[in-house]
Amino acid sequence: xxxxxxxxxxxxxxxxxxxxxxxxxxxxxxxxxxxxxxxxxxxxxxxxxxxxxxxxxxxxxxxxxxxxxxxxxxxxxxxxxxxxxxxxxxxxxxxxxxxxxxxxxxxxxxxxxxxxxxxxxxxxxxxxxxxxxxxxxxxxxxxxxxxxxxxxxxxxxxxxxxxxxxxxxxxxxxxxxxxxxxxxxxxxxxxxxxxxxxxxxxxxxxxxxxxxxxxxxxxxxxxxxxxxxxxxxxxxxxxxxxxxxxxxxxxxxxxxxxxxxxxxxxxxxxxxxxxxxxxxxxxxxxxxxxxxxxxxxxxxxxxxxxxxxxxxxxxxxxxxxxxxxxxxxxxxxxxxxxxxxxxxxxxxxxxxxxxxxxxxxxxxxxxxx
Amino acid sequence: xxxxxxxxxxxxxxxxxxxxxxxxxxxxxxxxxxxxxxxxxxxxxxxxxxxxxxxxxxxxxxxxxxxxxxxxxxxxxxxxxxxxxxxxxxxxxxxxxxxxxxxxxxxxxxxxxxxxxxxxxxxxxxxxxxxxxxxxxxxxxxxxxxxxxxxxxxxxxxxxxxxxxxxxxxxxxxxxxxxxxxxxxxxxxxxxxxxxxxxxxxxxxxxxxxxxxxxxxxxxxxxxxxxxxxxxxxxxxxxxxxxxxxxxxxxxxxxxxxxxxxxxxxxxxxxxxxxxxxxxxxxxxxxxxxxxxxxxxxxxxxxxxxxxxxxxxxxxxxxxxxxxxxxxxxxxxxxxxxxxxxx
Numbered sequence: 001x002x003x004x005x006x007x008x009x010x011x012x013x014x015x016x017x018x019x020x021x022x023x024x025x026x027x028x029x030x031x032x033x034x035x036x037x038x039x040x041x042x043x044x045x046x047x048x049x050x051x052x053x054x055x056x057x058x059x060x061x062x063x064x065x066x067x068x069x070x071x072x073x074x075x076x077x078x079x080x081x082x083x084x085x086x087x088x089x090x091x092x093x094x095x096x097x098x099x100x101x102x103x104x105x106x107x108x109x110x111x112x113x114x115x116x117x118x119x120x121x122x123x124x125x126x127x128x129x130x131x132x133x134x135x136x137x138x139x140x141x142x143x144x145x146x147x148x149x150x151x152x153x154x155x156x157x158x159x160x161x162x163x164x165x166x167x168x169x170x171x172x173x174x175x176x177x178x179x180x181x182x183x184x185x186x187x188x189x190x191x192x193x194x195x196x197x198x199x200x201x202x203x204x205x206x207x208x209x210x211x212x213x214x215x216x217x218x219x220x221x222x223x224x225x226x227x228x229x230x231x232x233x234x235x236x237x238x239x240x241x242x243x244x245x246x247x248x249x250x251x252x253x254x255x256x257x258x259x260x261x262x263x264x265x266x267x268x269x270x271x272x273x274x275x276x277x278x279x280x281x282x283x284x285x286x287x288x289x290x291x292x293x294x295x296x297x298x299x300x301x302x303x304x305x306x307x308x309x310x311x312x313x314x315x316x317x318x319x320x321x322x323x324x325x326x327x328x329x330x331x332x333x334x335x336x337x338x339x340x341x342x343x344x345x346x347x348x349x350x351x352x353x354x355x356x357x358x359x360x361x362x363x364x365x366x367x368x369x
Numbered sequence: 370x371x372x373x374x375x376x377x378x379x380x381x382x383x384x385x386x387x388x389x390x391x392x393x394x395x396x397x398x399x400x401x402x403x404x405x406x407x408x409x410x411x412x413x414x415x416x417x418x419x420x421x422x423x424x425x426x427x428x429x430x431x432x433x434x435x436x437x438x439x440x441x442x443x444x445x446x447x448x449x450x451x452x453x454x455x456x457x458x459x460x461x462x463x464x465x466x467x468x469x470x471x472x473x474x475x476x477x478x479x480x481x482x483x484x485x486x487x488x489x490x491x492x493x494x495x496x497x498x499x500x501x502x503x504x505x506x507x508x509x510x511x512x513x514x515x516x517x518x519x520x521x522x523x524x525x526x527x528x529x530x531x532x533x534x535x536x537x538x539x540x541x542x543x544x545x546x547x548x549x550x551x552x553x554x555x556x557x558x559x560x561x562x563x564x565x566x567x568x569x570x571x572x573x574x575x576x577x578x579x580x581x582x583x584x585x586x587x588x589x590x591x592x593x594x595x596x597x598x599x600x601x602x603x604x605x606x607x608x609x610x611x612x613x614x615x616x617x618x619x620x621x622x623x624x625x626x627x628x629x630x631x632x633x634x635x636x637x638x639x640x641x642x643x644x645x646x647x648x649x650x651x652x653x654x655x656x657x658x659x660x661x662x663x664x665x666x667x668x669x670x671x672x673x674x675x676x677x678x679x680x681x682x683x684x685x686x687x688x689x690x691x692x693x694x695x696x697x698x699x700x701x702x703x704x705x706x707x708x709x710x711x712x
Contacts, residue, residue: 058466061500126402133423137416147439147514153500161505165437174416181419189401192385192394227372227379243376250381259382 004029013042017120017354020364024341024353031349036342040335043368051328056082057157057293059328063315064151067334067366069112072105072142073308075155080236081304081315082157085297091284094159095238100275101145101154102306103268107179108135109309110219110261110268111186113361117258118190120358121199127190134182137175144168158291172276179269187262200254204344204356207252214340218311218333219264220360223249223256230307237306242274254359261361296323310334310361334366436546439501439514441494442470444535444575445542447561451578453536454511454557456485456564461503461512469493470503475572485564486573490535494520495528509564510557516545533576 012023021042027035047066051059063078064071076098083090090098115131139149144165146154154160190196206216211224221228229246231239247263249256297319305314311333318327337360344360345353372379405420413421425432442461446453462470475488503512515537522528543550565573574582 054466057502058464061466061498061502133419136423143438144435145437147435147437147501148499151499162437165435167435171416177417178419185401185419189398193398194390194392194394197390197394225381232374232377240375245377245380246374247380247382250384255384256382259384263380263382 006034011353013039018357019116019362020367022362022364022367024357026345026350026353028350031351033345033348033350033353036345036353038338038341040338040364040367043364045369047369048328048330052325055323056295056297056325059325060155061151061153064153065365066330066332066369067308067310067313067363068150069109069363070105070309071150071152072101072154073306073313075152076102076237077304077306077308077313077315079155079157080306081302081317082295082297084304085300085302085317085319086157086295088158088291088295089288090158091282091286091288092238093279093282093284094286094288096275096279096282097160097164097286098155099237099239099242100272100279101142101152101160103271103275104138104141106268106309107265108138109361110265111135111182113309113358114186114190114258114261117254117355117358117361118196120354121196123195127186130182130186130189134179137171137178141168141171141175144171156287156291157293157295159285159287161287163286172272176269176273176276179265183262183266183269191259191262196258197255199352199355200258200359202251203254203348203352204359205251205253206340206344210340210343211252214336214343216311216337216340218308218337219257219260220311220337222247223260224252225249230305230312234305236304241278242271244268244270254355257359257361294323296321301327305331308333310363310366311337330366330369332366332369334360334362334364335369338362338367434516434545436549438516439499439504440518441497441499441515441520442492442503442512442535443515443537443542444490444532445511445513445539446536446575446578447558448538448540450565451574451582452561452565452568453486453573453575454509454539454561455487455490456509456511456560457483457487457490458485458508460506460508464502464506466500466502467496467498469496475568477569477572484569484572485567487532488572490532492530492535493528494530495525509560510553513542513546536575536577 006027006029008025008027010023011026012018013021018024023039023042025037025039026033045065047062051062054062060075060078063074066074079098082088111131111134115128118127119125142152142154143149145168146152146161206220206224208224208226211221211226216224217228217230225248227246227248230236231244232246244267245263247260247267249260297317299319299321301316301318303314303316305312307313312331313333314331316327316329316331317325320326341357341360344356348356408420409422411421413419413423444453444455457472457474459472462468462472469492471489471491473488473490475484475486476482477484499514501514504514507513520528539550571579571582
């Protein structure tokens, strides 16, 4: 019997595969992971405290900077919680525009996340470029509607800041032609690839019970086989008007997370197509004309949550009746999905850590806040 | 077992059948890559295509930015008169999330009273988060978001922009965002006229236009002086108000117009059935009448040297007097209307 010795090493905080400033304190025995402790906080920006000295409206652009891949989804969650707190009604058309934007966000997030996951597996840049190409088109649409590609700041209390420009719809319709072709192509490119299967099948398994006890949400939870999607479990906005399926995995490994995301992009496309069908009949303006942006909510608290592309994104606000929130709390999916990383990695090789981390799909801006 | 939702179901992802792996999946993927390589000599100019080159050769080639694009805030001023649209109302300073806007209200140097213009306007571009709230809240459509994004500099302090660096002519914004400007143009200019009335001297003129406006005003004054009696030609730009003769004529016209307006208002809608509100119509009529009266007065005055033509900033003094009379008449008509409503 060979006597081996355990060794502690740091992966990160400055490491290209950690998706930002994130450190993993890894105990290895040879190539095998004995223990892994995620260490975060390197990108702490005092987000929640800043929010408490800002007015309610001023926080809207700050939410863009949480998960900078999905600023539209962050905007929606924050707009929803303030609307709940103040009691603002959202016109139907605004709801459709919101759903349209958030579902486009889901597609671009997953296209980017899968590209980066394959990048982590060693397929340097080529698959990522496929995802980025489609993401770029969606960002062009966002820029047209909101004025910015990533920091959209498009939502307001009671609606969205402006209606779609005339040039938006033709481009979106063109994009809807391209997206199914892109999904098929992406699957042909990767889903049967032997290297991808070798690197992802049976790697980083997160069992159902563990996923629940860590309160993991989003595609990671669904890949573990639990059909939990807030759009179905507690339909918010107008999600009860759309037909779409919830893809779940059966094993809970990296490959399942990959496939669940590919299928989710298809389901998002289904929703967008239904939005376009129903949008012309939608009543109301793009924003509730009575809604004041300079809100002063009554004393109380509210929590609103959405199914963001990464999981359950929730905002909790406590109001003391002034124009600034008394307490502002973000339930960040990236952060909570990252906590079981140690359990997911234990027993696998060092090279798998990077892939497992990539499959969780984190954005450090949201983890550390 | 499949779980059924109200609209949709749970789909268990098909992981594919286990089969012999000898590289067929990789070949399949390579076929996709080769297809794209072949297409990479074409331009992807349409969103409905997935293959082709979609990058552009920046900086030689640039994508046209959409109108809504926002980068950094700028201040607008009127092309011709150089008057800034900003009135220092502090709305943008209040709403700015990172608090990077700093405004100093302009004051009349003689009386110390606030003037609707910014004495200094500073935006720290380096801390600006480009959220666009300032442009959204601006009631005077003065602050707008620029499309210029090549702002890199070697010196950090250079990104603190003062009023001279922030000011752009309206025509510049009209070029980058034509439909956005068309929507607000009329109201923006109307509000500008109101604030220009309360400005004195060169306060409220965009810094880069100050010299030009000075020259323009001097030239106008000179031409006026040569046209009429040189001895009585005023040099102060606000002399229009102080010139007694024109003023008198204008006032007279205003009174006449006001009386006419009152009469019209008394008649009510009966005499003007096509107008939705008789008073409104009357006011307009009064303004026209006043303008005509003023013109006549000015014309008759031109012959005699006793009337000093004034208003150097206006191309012709008569014009100014007429405008003044029209405004006064409109005010008088409004007052008459109010009185009538109250009684």
